[in-house]
Amino acid sequence: ETGVTQTPRHLVMGMTNKKSLxxxxxxxxxxxYWYKQSAKKPLELMFVxxxxxxxxxxxxxxxxxxxxxxxxxxxxxxxxxxxxxxxLYLCASSLWVVTSGNNEQFFGPGTRLTVL
Amino acid sequence: xxxxxxxxxxLSVQEGDSAVIKCTYSDSASNYxxxxxxxxxxxxxxxxxxxxxxxxxxxxxxxxxxNKTAKHFSxxxxxxxxxxxxVYFCAQGAGSARQLTFGSGTxxxxxx
Numbered sequence: 001e002t003g004v005t006q007t008p009r010h011l012v013m014g015m016t017n018k019k020s021l022x023x024x025x026x027x028x029x030x031x032x033y034w035y036k037q038s039a040k041k042p043l044e045l046m047f048v049x050x051x052x053x054x055x056x057x058x059x060x061x062x063x064x065x066x067x068x069x070x071x072x073x074x075x076x077x078x079x080x081x082x083x084x085x086x087x088l089y090l091c092a093s094s095l096w097v098v099t100s101g102n103n104e105q106f107f108g109p110g111t112r113l114t115v116l
Numbered sequence: 117x118x119x120x121x122x123x124x125x126x127l128s129v130q131e132g133d134s135a136v137i138k139c140t141y142s143d144s145a146s147n148y149x150x151x152x153x154x155x156x157x158x159x160x161x162x163x164x165x166x167x168x169x170x171x172x173x174x175x176x177x178x179x180x181x182x183n184k185t186a187k188h189f190s191x192x193x194x195x196x197x198x199x200x201x202x203v204y205f206c207a208q209g210a211g212s213a214r215q216l217t218f219g220s221g222t223x224x225x226x227x228x
Contacts, residue, residue, distance in 0.1 A: 002161065042120070043160070043205065043218040056215060090159050099148055099209025099216050107152075107159030 003027040004108035006091050012114045015081060021111045023074040023091030031097040032074040033105065034066060037088040049074060050097045081115045088112050119143075122206050122219025129196050130227050137222045139206035140188040148209040149182060149189045150216070155202045163204075164191070196226045 004025045013019050025032065034046040048056035049068040063085075065077040074091055088110040094103050119142045129135045139149075147168035152160035166173045166180045166189065173180050177196075182189040193200055203223050207216040 002159065004159070040125070040220060042220045045215045048215065058215075092159070104150075104162045104165075105216070107161065109157065109159050 006108035021076040025093040029093040035090040145210040
């Protein structure tokens, strides 16, 4: 186990539903991330949080709404999603936000989301 | 923006043979190059990384080489085993940049 947990592991929702994804890290890290992983495509960074503050939003549609109440928990609130939003959503954490050695990103197992 | 191209997208090798996956990048400021392994039903896990001041790094059966002039870096797995079967992702980062840019992944299958 990587020390990063995600719930639920699988989620099926209609386009009019509202649901939330949860991520929790037990590593004492200060930075947390949401990624979208679609088949045959590179991981797409969605949001970055550093000490609970959002530092990056990579032009993500407003139907995805992140929340970081503390450095250990990260949520992704979903509403009025589209079928093309179906993907694996990965959460990750690292000690800091700087991309360098000695600052490994640890990933959770992901939530497999299907939008009908 | 930054771009990382990864080849091949799929790779099958016989157990015991070597596997090589190559990535090229465009950002000359890139100085950190990690490789991740993703097994079925799991998130990516870092297996090896290299910084731009080093040309090669080895850890048992895996090694990474970096050619800064040509802007490419490669993952080498020797004496492959069935448990090496997974999707491998390269990535690059540039110092104070707050994000990694990932390649599109290589599905490696080691045939027994």
